[in-house]
Amino acid sequence: MGDYRLRSLGKRPRVDGSGGSREPDERRVARAETAKDGGRGRGRGGGGTFKSRLNRAGASRSTSGDGDAIAVPVRSNTRPTEVNSANVPSVDARGSVARSGLRTSAAEREEIVSDQMKVKEAVDTFHQMFEEVKRARKSKNVSAKDSGISLFSEALERMKSSNKCVNLRKSLGSVPGVEVGQEFCCRAELVVTGVHGQVMRGIDWVVRNGKRYATSIVESGRYSSSMKSKDEVVYCGEGGNPVIGGSLRDQKLSGGNLALKNSFHSKDPVRFIRRYNLTKHGSGLRDANHERLFKCKYVYEGIFYVHQYWKERGPFGKLMYKFRLTNLTRDGSAPVGSTRNLTRDGSAPVGSTRNLTRDGSAPVSISSSRALEHVSVNDISQGGEKVSIRVLCAVGKERPSPFNYIVCNIYPQSIYLSPPINCNCMEGCHSRICSCVINNGGELPYKQDGHIKKFKPLVYECGKFKPLVYECGPSCTCSHTCVNRASQSGIRFELEIFQTRGKGWGVRSRSHIPLGSFVCEYIGEVLPDELVLPEFNKHQYFFNIGVGGAIHRENGDCFTINAWVHGNIGRFINHSCSPNLYAQNVLFDHNDKRMPHIMLFASKDIPPLRELTFDYRASHVRCADVLQRMKCYCNAIACKEKRPK
Numbered sequence: 001m002g003d004y005r006l007r008s009l010g011k012r013p014r015v016d017g018s019g020g021s022r023e024p025d026e027r028r029v030a031r032a033e034t035a036k037d038g039g040r041g042r043g044r045g046g047g048g049t050f051k052s053r054l055n056r057a058g059a060s061r062s063t064s065g066d067g068d069a070i071a072v073p074v075r076s077n078t079r080p081t082e083v084n085s086a087n088v089p090s091v092d093a094r095g096s097v098a099r100s101g102l103r104t105s106a107a108e109r110e111e112i113v114s115d116q117m118k119v120k121e122a123v124d125t126f127h128q129m130f131e132e133v134k135r136a137r138k139s140k141n142v143s144a145k146d147s148g149i150s151l152f153s154e155a156l157e158r159m160k161s162s163n164k165c166v167n168l169r170k171s172l173g174s175v176p177g178v179e180v181g182q183e184f185c186c187r188a189e190l191v192v193t194g195v196h197g198q199v200m201r202g203i204d205w206v207v208r209n210g211k212r213y214a215t216s217i218v219e220s221g222r223y224s225s226s227m228k229s230k231d232e233v234v235y236c237g238e239g240g241n242p243v244i245g246g247s248l249r250d251q252k253l254s255g256g257n258l259a260l261k262n263s264f265h266s267k268d269p270v271r272f273i274r275r276y277n278l279t280k281h282g283s284g285l286r287d288a289n290h291e292r293l294f295k296c297k298y299v300y301e302g303i304f305y306v307h308q309y310w311k312e313r314g315p316f317g318k319l320m321y322k323f324r325l326t327n328l329t330r331d332g333s334a335p336v337g338s339t340r341n342l343t344r345d346g347s348a349p350v351g352s353t354r355n356l357t358r359d360g361s362a363p364v365s366i367s368s369s370r371a372l373e374h375v376s377v378n379d380i381s382q383g384g385e386k387v388s389i390r391v392l393c394a395v396g397k398e399r400p401s402p403f404n405y406i407v408c409n410i411y412p413q414s415i416y417l418s419p420p421i422n423c424n425c426m427e428g429c430h431s432r433i434c435s436c437v438i439n440n441g442g443e444l445p446y447k448q449d450g451h452i453k454k455f456k457p458l459v460y461e462c463g464k465f466k467p468l469v470y471e472c473g474p475s476c477t478c479s480h481t482c483v484n485r486a487s488q489s490g491i492r493f494e495l496e497i498f499q500t501r502g503k504g505w506g507v508r509s510r511s512h513i514p515l516g517s518f519v520c521e522y523i524g525e526v527l528p529d530e531l532v533l534p535e536f537n538k539h540q541y542f543f544n545i546g547v548g549g550a551i552h553r554e555n556g557d558c559f560t561i562n563a564w565v566h567g568n569i570g571r572f573i574n575h576s577c578s579p580n581l582y583a584q585n586v587l588f589d590h591n592d593k594r595m596p597h598i599m600l601f602a603s604k605d606i607p608p609l610r611e612l613t614f615d616y617r618a619s620h621v622r623c624a625d626v627l628q629r630m631k632c633y634c635n636a637i638a639c640k641e642k643r644p645k
């Protein structure tokens with residue numbers, strides 16, 4: 001490292017009094033109804049570049065199995081904490097330390113990993129088919145009305161006819177490859193994955209010895225079902241509902257109602273799926289053209305049991321059946337050691353995507369599949385704050401090489417980092433007298449929900465160059481919940497590291513990421529380029545700050561973030577020619593424009609479990625030769641089109 005000793009900037013400002021939340025949870029989950037500008041910068045990637053040896057991709061890092069590792073909810077708003085991910089005790093799915101051996105065999109784990117991959121592939125294929133159908137209709141100018149079938153139904157039909165659906169055989173209990181808390185974008189996805197076989201009906205069933213038993217129910221809000229608590233629902237039977245176009249009549253003890261009644265007597269498990277309306281909270285998923293696709297999401301809540309059923313007069317004066325279900329078995333105990341309300345390793349389900357902690361950080365326990373071995377967990381308390389990091393891998397599979405997990409950049413000690421200009425606002429940084437707003441060209445870069453307003457990659461567009469976002473800093477007088485602190489308050493989404501096909505480890509979120517959301521920072525050691533260049537061919541974790549941008553040219557000195565030895569989850573994010581993240585330069589805790597923070601924001605609405613990627617090649621200059629030789633496995637249409645035929 002020559003004369004450059006490394007230092008970090010020390011503890012980041014906490015963003016609220018409790019645990020680091022920049023703003024209340026409600027606002028945090030709120031999604032931008034008005035996000036209209038998402039396309040800018042798409043495909044242009046970020047403000048820097050990886051010097052990645054992509055030509056070696058896959059050969060060196062991929063393992064035989066895909067999707068077999070999960071990791072890391074991380075809070076990055078705490079002081080820098082060095083963590084060696086190799087030397088820490090493992091922790092079980094409930095979060096307790098499990099230093100002893102494994103609970104299930106490697107073969108079983110393998111099987112579950114493969115189940116999860118099948119489910120993921122089915123969902124991905126469904127999305128592709130959906131896009132294909134949509135494109136085909138658009139090119140022929142056919143509307144859903146003309147074709148007489150919705151886009152979803154047509155895509156689903158294609159899935160069925162091409163045999164791409166999984167878990168087709170209806171069964172009671174949990175569905176292979178699907179975990180409690182897993183989210184689905186639409187009813188068709190539930191069908192495609194075998195969670196609930198009916199697109200329209202709320203109750204699905206299987207016939208056993210001539211009798212039907214309920215396999216799953218969807219609480220979609222169309223009847224007057226009510227959630228008593230997270231663990232209990234009073235579910236209305238089917239039929240006679242004028243709200244969904246049926247004729248108003250008494251419900252009968254037939255069809256799904258009969259199936260639920262039989263499940264009551266047999267005490268069999270029923271999968272429970274609940275619909276959440278996204279319109280209340282935000283925009284919902286959008287497609288590549290920013291058209292809203294899904295207004296809701298469906299969450300698999302786990303296994304429930306019918307505890308009671310009865311008849312009563314409904315709102316229209318007709319008789320209706322009601323079923324009370326809870327996630328406890330009929331004797332009132334929490335089901336243990338069966339396919340019941342537990343995850344597949346027999347542990348209590350933990351860490352759904354909805355369970356954000358009060359400070360907005362991801363819950364500590366995220367996955368309970370027995371396919372996953374928690375190979376390392378770091379629970380470190382420093383200065384009263386806790387940083388939890390998990391790396392979970394399938395048994396017997398390759399693990400990520402150990403590195404020191406840090407939550408703040410480490411800067412060269414010899415470099416003086418000028419302090420940021422602070423604002424003196426007391427009542428919110430919205431006016432033009434706020435110096436941070438002025439730094440941002442007189443405009444706040446974030447919307448009230450914390451989503452970035454415009455994509456601001458490091459490119460020159462339409463005569464304008466806006467390469468930097470200035471957030472409020474540690475000495476600003478504004479509140480720690482100021483909207484202009486969106487990216488400094490750490491990771492909000494439950495991110496995982498998993499094995500990809502051909503690209504080694506990759507990162508994905510277990511929950512939906514709305515367009516414009518801050519996802520994570522690319523953190524490592526910030527080094528002058530001249531120190532990095534000799535190392536260039538040794539590894540793949542360099543991010544060149546500001547390449548191709550004004551910062552680079554104006555200031556002369558160039559810096560690179562090296563995340564090989566010290567880094568955060570950002571170091572696992574792969575390249576794509578059609579990325580869903582872009583890198584935004586942000587300054588808040590110092591004012592040195594040569595080395596801004598590299599903050600990764602969502603350039604699209606990103607469905608759960610979709611791999612997170614950014615474009616390594618955006619504005620790439622010096623490493624073009626390496627990148628040309630790469631074998632890119634991003635699988636994007638844009639990538640294939642670029643390849644020589």
Ligand SMILES: C[S@@+](CC[C@H](N)C(=O)[O-])C[C@H]1O[C@@H](n2cnc3c(N)ncnc32)[C@H](O)[C@@H]1O
Nearest residue numbers: 052053057503504505540572574575632633634
């Ligand atoms: C910063 S690392 C990303 C994390 C890496 N996949 C891992 O397992 O640690 C960059 C390396 O990931 C691989 N990679 C990233 N994107 C890729 C892509 N689209 N195609 C092939 N390999 C890729 C290449 O080996 C690259 O050098």
